[in-house]
Amino acid sequence: MTNVGYQLERYGLVIVWLAVIALFGALRPETFLTWSNFSSIFGSEAVLVIVTLGLIVPLTAGDFDLSIAQTLTFTSMLTAILSARMGVPIGYAIPIALAAGAIVGLINGAITLYFRVHSLIVTLGVGTFLHGITLWMSDSQTISGVSRVLMQYVIIQRIFGIPVSFYYAIVLAALVWYVLSYTAFGQQLLFTGRGREVGRLTGVAVGRVRMTAFVVSGMMGAFAGILYTGTTGSANPTSGTTLLLPAFAAAFLGATCIKPGRFNAWGSVIAVYFLVTGINGLSVLGFRTFVHDLFYGGALVVAVMVSQLVSGRKERTL
Amino acid sequence: MPGEIHGLLGKNGSGKSTLIKILSGYHKPDEGTLEVDGRPVPLPIPLGRSEAIGLAFVHQNLGLLPEATVLENFIAGDHARAGQWFINWQAEAARARRLFGQHHLDLDPWATVGDLSPVKRAQLAIVRAADRVGSHSEDASAGLLVLDEPTPFLPIEGVRELFAMMRRLKETGVSIIFVSHDIDEVMEITDRITVLRDGHVIDSFDTAATSRTRIVEAIVGRSLTQERLVHAEPLANVPMMSASNLSGRIVRDLDLEVAPGEILGLTGLIGSGFDEVPRLLAGAQLASAGRLAMPGGAVHDLTRMQPADAVAAGIALIPADRQKLGLALDLSLTENAMLPMAARGDHCFLLDHRARHAKTAELMRRFVVKAESPRQAASELSGGNQQKLLLAKWLQLGPKLVLLDEPTQGIDIGARREIYERLLEACAAGAAVICATSEFEQLELIAHRVVVFERGRVKAELRGGEVTKSSIEAACYGETRTYEHG
Numbered sequence: 071m072t073n074v075g076y077q078l079e080r081y082g083l084v085i086v087w088l089a090v091i092a093l094f095g096a097l098r099p100e101t102f103l104t105w106s107n108f109s110s111i112f113g114s115e116a117v118l119v120i121v122t123l124g125l126i127v128p129l130t131a132g133d134f135d136l137s138i139a140q141t142l143t144f145t146s147m148l149t150a151i152l153s154a155r156m157g158v159p160i161g162y163a164i165p166i167a168l169a170a171g172a173i174v175g176l177i178n179g180a181i182t183l184y185f186r187v188h189s190l191i192v193t194l195g196v197g198t199f200l201h202g203i204t205l206w207m208s209d210s211q212t213i214s215g216v217s218r219v220l221m222q223y224v225i226i227q228r229i230f231g232i233p234v235s236f237y238y239a240i241v242l243a244a245l246v247w248y249v250l251s252y253t254a255f256g257q258q259l260l261f262t263g264r265g266r267e268v269g270r271l272t273g274v275a276v277g278r279v280r281m282t283a284f285v286v287s288g289m290m291g292a293f294a295g296i297l298y299t300g301t302t303g304s305a306n307p308t309s310g311t312t313l314l315l316p317a318f319a320a321a322f323l324g325a326t327c328i329k330p331g332r333f334n335a336w337g338s339v340i341a342v343y344f345l346v347t348g349i350n351g352l353s354v355l356g357f358r359t360f361v362h363d364l365f366y367g368g369a370l371v372v373a374v375m376v377s378q379l380v381s382g383r384k385e386r387t388l
Numbered sequence: 389m390p391g392e393i394h395g396l397l398g399k400n401g402s403g404k405s406t407l408i409k410i411l412s413g414y415h416k417p418d419e420g421t422l423e424v425d426g427r428p429v430p431l432p433i434p435l436g437r438s439e440a441i442g443l444a445f446v447h448q449n450l451g452l453l454p455e456a457t458v459l460e461n462f463i464a465g466d467h468a469r470a471g472q473w474f475i476n477w478q479a480e481a482a483r484a485r486r487l488f489g490q491h492h493l494d495l496d497p498w499a500t501v502g503d504l505s506p507v508k509r510a511q512l513a514i515v516r517a518a519d520r521v522g523s524h525s526e527d528a529s530a531g532l533l534v535l536d537e538p539t540p541f542l543p544i545e546g547v548r549e550l551f552a553m554m555r556r557l558k559e560t561g562v563s564i565i566f567v568s569h570d571i572d573e574v575m576e577i578t579d580r581i582t583v584l585r586d587g588h589v590i591d592s593f594d595t596a597a598t599s600r601t602r603i604v605e606a607i608v609g610r611s612l613t614q615e616r617l618v619h620a621e622p623l624a625n626v627p628m629m630s631a632s633n634l635s636g637r638i639v640r641d642l643d644l645e646v647a648p649g650e651i652l653g654l655t656g657l658i659g660s661g662f663d664e665v666p667r668l669l670a671g672a673q674l675a676s677a678g679r680l681a682m683p684g685g686a687v688h689d690l691t692r693m694q695p696a697d698a699v700a701a702g703i704a705l706i707p708a709d710r711q712k713l714g715l716a717l718d719l720s721l722t723e724n725a726m727l728p729m730a731a732r733g734d735h736c737f738l739l740d741h742r743a744r745h746a747k748t749a750e751l752m753r754r755f756v757v758k759a760e761s762p763r764q765a766a767s768e769l770s771g772g773n774q775q776k777l778l779l780a781k782w783l784q785l786g787p788k789l790v791l792l793d794e795p796t797q798g799i800d801i802g803a804r805r806e807i808y809e810r811l812l813e814a815c816a817a818g819a820a821v822i823c824a825t826s827e828f829e830q831l832e833l834i835a836h837r838v839v840v841f842e843r844g845r846v847k848a849e850l851r852g853g854e855v856t857k858s859s860i861e862a863a864c865y866g867e868t869r870t871y872e873h874g
Contacts, residue, residue, distance in 0.1 A: 252739050257723065257730035265716025268724075271672055271707065272781075273699035273731040331718070 083327035083337070087344040091304025094351030102354045105231060109301070112118040113225060113233030114301060115346045117294045121317040121341055122324070123246050126333035129321060130250065132263035133182065133189040135284065136314065137197030138291040141174050143310035144200045145295030147208050150305035154215040164296055171292025172285050174200065179284035183277050189284075204307050214304035224300030235297050239339070242290070247335035254306050259283060260332075316366045320345055323373035331377070345369055391558055394576035396567045396672070397607055399861075403587040404567055408536055410424065412438055412445050442531040444517035446538055450509055454502035459484055461501050462516055470630060491515050491553055507546035510538050511553055518557055532563045539573055539660025541638075551577050569657040571603055585609055608666050608861045626819035629669075629789050631675070634678030634690060636664045638844040642678075646789070646820040650682075653813065653831035654824040656841030657864055663708070663824045666791035670705035671698040672713075683788065702788035706778055706795060710771075714778045717767035722748040724766050725781045755780040756806050772803025779807060783814050789812055792823040796830060808834050828860040840864055 078085075095103040121138055128135045145167040152163040178196055182189045225233045250256040261269035262279045270276045301307045323344070324337030345366065352361045398404050410417045413433035422429045429441055438444070452461045459477065462484050467475070481497040488495045493511050501509060514535065521531025534555075539547050554564055554577060568574050574581060574595075581593045583606040590606045627645035634642040638661030646652045654662040667673040668690060669680060675690035682688065682701050698705070707713035715724045722741075725748045729735075748762040759769055766774060775795065782790065783794045790811070796804045811834060815821055826829065831838050838855050840848040840863040848863040 250738075252741075254730040254733045254736035254739065257727065257739070259724070260719065261716055261727060261730075264719055265712075267713050268716045268730065269715055269727070271670070271695045271705060272727050273696035274727075275696060 078238075078276060079330050082163065083323065083340055083344055087340065087347060090344065090348055090351065094347075094354065098351075098354050102351055107350070107354075109228075109232045111343070111346055111350055112236045113234075115342060116233075116239040116322070117298050117301065118313055118316055118346070119339055119342045120242055120290055120294040120297065121240075121313055121333060122320040122338045123242055124287040125317050125321045125336055126250075126324070127246065127259070127286045127290070128189070128280075129282050129333045130259045130263050130264065131283040133280055133283060135178065135193050135287045136190065137174060137178060137193040137200060138287055139290030139310035139314035139317065140197035140200040140204070141288055141310075142295040142298060142313065143305075143307065144174070144204045144307040145171050145292040145340055146215065146298045146309055147149040147204045147295075149220070149296050149299045150179070150213040150216050151207060153217045153220065153299075154213055154304075160217045160220045165297050168289055168292045171288040171290075171295070173288070174291070175285035176281070176287025178288065178305075179281040182284070183280060201307075201311070208260055208305070208307045210307055212306040214303055215302050216299055216305070218303075220296075220300040221303050224297055235301065238297065242293075243335045243339050243380075250334065255282075310361075315370065316342075316345060319366050319370035319373060322377055323369055326373060326376045341373075391563060392580065393554060393566055393578045395574035395581040395601065396565055397569075397571065397574055397581060398584035399607060402584045402607075404584055405536070406447070406587070407584070409568065411443060411534060421645055423588045436669035439520050442521050443534065444521040444531060445534045445536065446510075446513045446517050448537045448540070450513040450538075452501050452509055452513055454500075456501060457497065458495055458501055458504070458512060459497035461512065462497070462519075465521065466718055469809045482731050487515060489521055491518075491556065493553070505546070506542055507549050507825045510542065510546070514550075514553060514557075515536070518562055521562070525565050527666065532565065533557070534565045534567070537569065537658065538659070539568060539570065547573060571600060571607075575600065575603070583607055601841045602818060604862070604865050607860060607865065616817050618685050628683060631669060631690070632681070634665070634668060634674065634680075636661070636668045636678075637676075639664050639668065639841075640844040642846065643845075643846075644822075644839070646822055648788075648818045648820055649815045649819040650836045651815055651823060653838040654822060654841065655826060655828065655831060655838060655860060656847070657866065658826070659843075660841040660847075661844040662839075662841040663793055663826075666705055666793045666822060666824050667707075669698075669789070669822070670703055670791050671695045672705055672707070696731070699731070699785075702785075703791065704782035704785065704787035704789070706782060706793065707790045708794040708797060710774055710778050715766045715774060715781075718765055720763050721752070721757070721766055721769075721777060722762040725751055725762075725777060725784075728781060728785055751780040751784055752777070755783075755810060764795065770803075772799045772806075775799055775807060776803065776810075780808055783810060786817070787814075787819055790819050790821045792825075794825050795823060795825075796825075828857045828864075831834065831855060831860060832857045 071196065091103075101107065107276060121142060124138050125135060148170055149163050149167045152158040153160055158166075174196065178189065178193050181187060181192045213370075224235045227234045229237060250259065258269065258274045258279050261272075261274055262276045262283075266276055285364050295310075298309055320338055320341040323331055323341035324339070325333045327335070327340060328337040349362055349365055351366065396404055396407070409429070411422075411433070417431050420431065422431055422433075432440070433443075453464070456464075459481055463475070474669055477708055491511070493508075493515060495504075495508060495512060501512070504512070514533065517533050518531070521533065531820045538550065542550065543596065552564070558564065566574065566578055577773045578595050581595055581598070583593075583602060583603065585607065590609070593603065593606075600610075607614045626647065628648040628650075630643070630645040632643050634644065638659065642665070644665070654665055656662040664673070668675045668678065671690070671693040672695055676694070678690040680688045680690055680693070684705075686701060687831075688697065688701060695705075711717060722745050745762045751757070752759060752762065756772050757769070757776045757780065759773060766777065769777065792811075795807060795811075799807070811821055811823075823831070832855055835855050837849065837851040839846055839851070840860065848866070850859055850863065
């Protein structure tokens, strides 16, 4: 493959994204192409970026975490109940929610590793179980009245006009990028996913690596849940349900760019914003909500098809 | 011949399996004709048609599904007879019981195959095959069974039981081709023997009228001796490592020592357990008993040692399946070569990618790995270059003990030579090397000492000038002590 071709492949999704923006901008310049529209996209979809980043950690280690969206719903509800119903200061509610996410990760990891069950099944069950708990503790109601302090630090404060939640997502993406590309642990994750026996025979503690990946994704899910509550000032018991598929679509779509063939942080960020720009543009054009499912579902299938094509070819590293 | 047990003998690569694959319709023969029961059969045989012309096969892995019941396995592939839309399980069970009874086989049709002893499993597979040719054959003949190495993993009593069953089958008019490595077994059970070498029939014998020596001669042939690459003696007589009381799945109560600078070869026939030893010593497979003493007084319990402990103790395992266990093929050469450092957690918070590529490029020069760039995926290399990369990955650590399992499988002569040279260098630097292989020429070239296994135990030990291809072959196929005592 020529160098030009390779660069084109790396930035292909960015180019498509810009093309999509140009297209909708030409069609609806007065509503779509406004700074307020973009800054609200950047801010509100930070939650989806963090869920996607949480997914690619276990995905790199060869495990699926289908429970991450329900972890988000659960911790979002937990934060709301602690803050609105029980009057717990937000400074305590946040660490409690993060710890809850870590515990979910530990449970996922323990069952997957100890009983040697495929993570797909384990996390599907654990996620559904968590959803049940969420409905139970909220009595299936939306809980509002969360402390303004949380909203202040998530959505109200803005830097360059964009809510701070966006910057949290970018900092996390930088962290995930650094860990995957520049640490020994990143290499251990990679070998755990791509050559588990090779890694084990070379001395990688694959069990510990997989467990860590589950705990990280649980905590990222919890962090996304806290941000979700902060974005709307409330928690509703079905919030995460619609995030799982977009996050998977973005993770796989992200693996087709920046570092083609691998789940990577910046690719995931670009993929999320590509997908939500598409959805936003379509709704500005007047399409109703069914386009969400068409777009996300289609994107997931196209993404895995493309990544299959990419992985069949030459791959490069830094 | 009808009602005959015919033995097929030959070394690895002599053409036994090719012949069987042609018979089962898996391979297309270049030329030749086949007659069954005096009638010519068109070649290649269409897949799935072999039973209709009276042929059935039992391969070494038996083709049984361990999770399913005896009965489910028994009628698998025979669903056309058992009923396409409705299987009458009670009637099938009764039929299976009747057939098992005819073969003196005490088996519950509802038992799970995974719970059966290895012998019972082998017998089930044979009865199933016999039933297939008996009931499907287009004429009334009893058919021909091909048993492809059914015995290596059976205990001695199991082999006897199996032989009793084969004799009873023979009395009912079934013909059997028995493929094996084990001359004693073949001599015991067969009426006639055919020996293959390099794809040709070397000779056919009447079993009763021939001797073991003549058969061994036919199998081995005249061997050309190659120049030995190893000249130097081991650096010291003090052992570098010693394993004691080692037991695995096949290996029993093994004691083994290697000196620094020594290349120790382990060999034997298929199923003798020699190939298990490297994995046991590297913690890749937990031993059921055994201890490993390394220099400096460290003693490892092999029933709990993990690969990470082995690596930390200076042990390197170069596994036979390099594509699955040695390298992660879709990752880059650098990532593969630098994995031992990443696994250990060197520079854990800031990997210097430029230095990693430079170190890999240096290793590639030293180990003559031919590739465009260290950034390439390992899958793009040829088998020989992959193996050299794997060797580089481990030898850069300066291991004290290098364990190799079939290090030159599927590798051309030039690359082999380079691999041997690297191993000899490692030896000269003071490492102890254990090489498990079924390629005797290789041992003649590089081993100071060779241990020959049989049924999990040491059968013979050859050292120095005794290490020649022919003497190893003689030891492998030689008169067996343990078998006689049964």
